[in-house]
Amino acid sequence: MDQRVSLCKRRGFVFQSSELYGGLQGAYDWGPLGTELKNNLKAAWWQSNVFERDDMEGMDSTILTHPRVLEYSGHVTTFVDPLVDCRKCKSRFRADHLASASCPNCGGQDLTEPRPFNLMFRTQMGPVDHEGALAYLRPETAQHIFMNFKNVLDSTARRPPFGIAQIGKAFRNEITPRNFVFRVREFEIMELEFFVDPGTDENWHEYWVDTRLQWWERQGIARDRLELLDVPESDRAHYSKATVDLMYPFPHGLEELEGIANRTDFDLGSHTRDQEALNIQAQVRENTHSGAKLAILKPNSSDWYVPFVIEPSVGVERATLAVLNEAYDIEQLDNGKERVVLRLRPHLAPFKAAVMPLKRNHDGLVSKAREIKNLLQRLGLGRVFLEASGNIGKSYRRHDEVGTPLCMTVDFQSLEDDSVTVRDRDSMKQIRKQVSELTEFMTEFYRRPSHA
Ligand code: GAP
Numbered sequence: 001m002d003q004r005v006s007l008c009k010r011r012g013f014v015f016q017s018s019e020l021y022g023g024l025q026g027a028y029d030w031g032p033l034g035t036e037l038k039n040n041l042k043a044a045w046w047q048s049n050v051f052e053r054d055d056m057e058g059m060d061s062t063i064l065t066h067p068r069v070l071e072y073s074g075h076v077t078t079f080v081d082p083l084v085d086c087r088k089c090k091s092r093f094r095a096d097h098l099a100s101a102s103c104p105n106c107g108g109q110d111l112t113e114p115r116p117f118n119l120m121f122r123t124q125m126g127p128v129d130h131e132g133a134l135a136y137l138r139p140e141t142a143q144h145i146f147m148n149f150k151n152v153l154d155s156t157a158r159r160p161p162f163g164i165a166q167i168g169k170a171f172r173n174e175i176t177p178r179n180f181v182f183r184v185r186e187f188e189i190m191e192l193e194f195f196v197d198p199g200t201d202e203n204w205h206e207y208w209v210d211t212r213l214q215w216w217e218r219q220g221i222a223r224d225r226l227e228l229l230d231v232p233e234s235d236r237a238h239y240s241k242a243t244v245d246l247m248y249p250f251p252h253g254l255e256e257l258e259g260i261a262n263r264t265d266f267d268l269g270s271h272t273r274d275q276e277a278l279n280i281q282a283q284v285r286e287n288t289h290s291g292a293k294l295a296i297l298k299p300n301s302s303d304w305y306v307p308f309v310i311e312p313s314v315g316v317e318r319a320t321l322a323v324l325n326e327a328y329d330i331e332q333l334d335n336g337k338e339r340v341v342l343r344l345r346p347h348l349a350p351f352k353a354a355v356m357p358l359k360r361n362h363d364g365l366v367s368k369a370r371e372i373k374n375l376l377q378r379l380g381l382g383r384v385f386l387e388a389s390g391n392i393g394k395s396y397r398r399h400d401e402v403g404t405p406l407c408m409t410v411d412f413q414s415l416e417d418d419s420v421t422v423r424d425r426d427s428m429k430q431i432r433k434q435v436s437e438l439t440e441f442m443t444e445f446y447r448r449p450s451h452a
Contacts, residue, residue, distance in 0.1 A: 001251035004325060005180055007340070011402050013037065013324070014181060026177025026185035028317070033402055036350035036383055038188075038320050041219065042167050044347060045190045045314075048215055049165050056163045056192065057152055061144030063169055064125065065136045069143050072270045075120060078238040079139060082114035083175055094175045119172040121185075137171035142311060145193045146267045149294050160296060160307045161204065163194035167316070179252045181317040191313035198265065201308035202242075205262045209244050212260060212312050216246070219319075220326050220345045227254065239266040248322045257322050258314035265306040268294040272306065323348060327403060342403030343426060346446060352382040353406040353442065354399050355420075360390025369410040372420065372435060379439060381446050400425055406445065408438070 008014040013034035017027035030038055050058045070076050082095035088108035095114035102109050121137040138144065145164045152164055167190045177183050196204045213223055231243040240261045248257040272294045295304040327344045346352070355373040357365035366388055376384045385404070387395045392409055399407050409421040414435075422441070423430045433441055 001180060004251060004321075004328060007328070007342075007401065008034065008180075008324070011398075026174055026183070028181050028184060033350040034320070037324070037344070037348060038316055040348045040350070040382065041319055041323060042188075042190060042316060044219060045215070046165070046167065048218075049163075049190075049192055053163075055158075055161060056165055057156055057158065058165050059145065059148055059152065060166060060168060061138075061141065061148065063138050063171070064123070065138045065143065067134050067136060069147060069271075070120065070136050070139075073143050073146075073267055074238045074270070075136075075139060075143075076118070079120055080116035080118050081175055083117035084114050085112045086110065087112065092175055097176060117173075117175060119174065121171045121173055138169075139172050140170055140313070141166045141168050141189050141191055142193055142263075142313070143267070145191075146271055146294065149195075149268060153296075160195045160197050161200070163192045165190075165192035167191075170315075179250065181321050182250060182252070182255065184317060187318075188316035189313060190316060190319070191311060193263070194310040194312075195307035196310060198305065198308050201262055201264070201310060204308075204310045205242060205244070205260065208310050208312050209246075209260050212246065212258060216257075218345070219323055219348065220343070221248065221322060225249065225326065226257070229256070231259075237261065239263045250321065251325055257318055258312060260310070260312045263309040263311050265308050267309065268306045339397065339400055341400040341425065344403035344405075345450075346405040347382075349403045349405050350383065351385040351399070351402065351404040352376075352446065353408060354385045354387040354395065354404050355408045355410065356387045356392060356395050357390070358392060358409060358411040360388050364415050365410050365412075368414055372408065372410065372438065375435075376438060376442055379443060381442065396423065406442070408433075 011033055012031035015029045015031050016023040017029050018024040046058065050056050067076070070079075084093050084095045084098070085091070086093070086103035086105060086108050087110040089103060089106040091103060091105040093104065098104065101111065103111060120139050123135050123137060124133045125135045126133050145166055148164070152158065168188060169186065170189045171186050174183055174185050177185055181187075194204060194208065209228065213226060216226060217223055225248065227247040229245040229247050231240075231245055236243050241264045243259055243261040245256040246258040246260070247254050293304065295306045297304055323344065324342070327342045329341050329343050331339050331341055333339055353376055355369045355376070357369040359365050369388065370386055373384050373386045387399070387407075389395050396407060403425070405425045407423045407425070409423070411421065414420050418435045419432050420435060420438070421430050422433050
C-alpha cells in the first residue's frame with residue numbers, strides 16, 4: 001500500500017484533504033491526475049451501463065435528502081455500525097473490526113459494550129435550527145432513484161425490465177475510516193437500480209453479476225482476480241434478499257469492491273402509501289406514507305405490482321484504488337535497472353499522450369510540439385499533455401509511472417521532415433511517424449478493443 005500511496009501523492013493523484021491543518025480524517029482530494037483517472041473510470045461505467053444499453057436511463061439527484069426518505073427506507077433505524085469506546089484512552093472503534101478484546105490503540109482491556117452508531121451525516125436546511133430543518137447527506141444515491149421512479153416512468157414510458165443509473169457523492173460517518181481511499185467518509189458511488197418483474201429477479205441478479213465481471217475485465221481487472229462472495233444473511237443490508245460481493249485483493253487484504261444486491265420490492269414498497277391497494281402481501285408494511293404509488297399497472301388489468309430491484313453498486317474511490325493497484329508494475333529491465341510502470345488500460349490513462357520537445361528553451365521545437373499537442377487534443381480522446389521539461393529520459397520515466405500510453409518526441413529531424421518519434425509505454429518500442437499520420441494512428445490506437 002505504501003508504494004501506491006506514495007506514487008499517488010508524488011504524482012498528483014490523491015492528497016489528504018485539508019492537509020495544511022493536519023488533515024480531515026477519512027477525506028481525500030483528487031489531484032490533477034487522479035481527477036482525470038476517476039473521470040475516465042466514471043465515463044467507462046456510464047458508457048457501458050447507459051449509452052451502450054437500450055434499457056437504461058441516467059439521472060443526477062440532490063445530495064441533501066428529506067428525512068422521511070431515510071426513515072421509510074430503513075436507514076434511520078438500521079444504517080448503523082456497532083461502536084465501542086476504550087474507557088482508558090477514549091478511542092472509538094467498530095466492534096466488528098476488533099481482532100481481540102483489547103484496545104488497538106493503548107492495549108487497555110476496558111472496552112464498553114457495543115452500541116449502535118448511525119452512519120448518516122445530519123445537517124440543517126435554512127437559517128433556523130429546529131427539528132423541521134433536519135436533512136441528511138445521502139448515504140447512497142439509490143434512494144433518490146426510488147424517489148424519481150415515477151417521474152422517470154412518466155417522462156420516458158419505460159416498463160420493466162429497465163434501469164436508472166446514477167453517479168454521485170455519498171456520505172457515511174465511518175467510525176474508523178482507513179486504508180487510504182478504501183474506507184472514507186465522503187466518496188462517490190456508481191450505482192444503478194434495475195427494475196424487473198417479481199419472479200424474474202433471481203435470473204436478473206445472475207445476469208448483473210456476470211455483466212459486472214465482464215466490465216471489470218475491460219478495466220484491467222481479470223476474472224481470476226475477483227472472488228464472488230455470497231453474503232450471508234446476517235451480514236446483508238436490511239433490504240436485501242441476496243447479495244453477491246465482488247471481492248478484490250486490495251494491498252491491505254481481500255475486501256469488497258462492489259456489491260450486487262437483490263433489493264426485492266423493499267424500497268418502492270416502503271415509499272408507497274397505498275400498500276393494501278396493491279394487493280400484494282409482501283409489500284404491506286406499516287408507516288409508509290410518501291403518497292405515491294411506486295408501482296406498475298399490469299397490462300390489460302387493473303392490478304398493480306411493485307417491481308423488484310437488482311442493484312450493482314460500486315464506490316469510485318475503491319474502484320480507482322483497485323485499478324491503480326492492478327496496473328502498478330515494477331519491471332526488471334535488461335540493463336539490471338527497474339522501471340515503475342502503471343499499465344492502465346489506455347482509455348483510463350490520465351494522459352492519452354505526452355508530446356515532448358527535445359529541448360525546453362528551443363522556440364522551434366516547443367512551438368512544433370505545441371502545434372502537435374493542439375492537433376491531438378482536438379481528437380476528443382482525453383487529455384494530451386505538453387511535456388516541456390527538456391529531459392526526455394526523465395519524462396519517459398515520469399510518464400511510465402503515471403501510465404501515459406504514448407509519448408511523442410519532437411526533435412531536430414521533426415523540424416526538417418515533419419516526423420516525430422512515438423514511444424509505446426508497454427513495449428518501450430519507438431517508431432517514427434509523420435505528423436500527418438498521427439491523427440489516424442492515435443484514433444486507431446484508442447479504438448483497439450483491448451484499449452477502448
Ligand atoms: N446502494 C447500495 C449501497 O450503498 P454498499 O455496499 O453499502 O451498498 C456500495 O456500498 C459500494 O460503495 C461498496 O461496494 C463500496 O465499493 C462503496 N463504499 C461503501 N462504503 C464506502 C466507504 N466508506 N468508502 C469508500 N467506498 C465505500
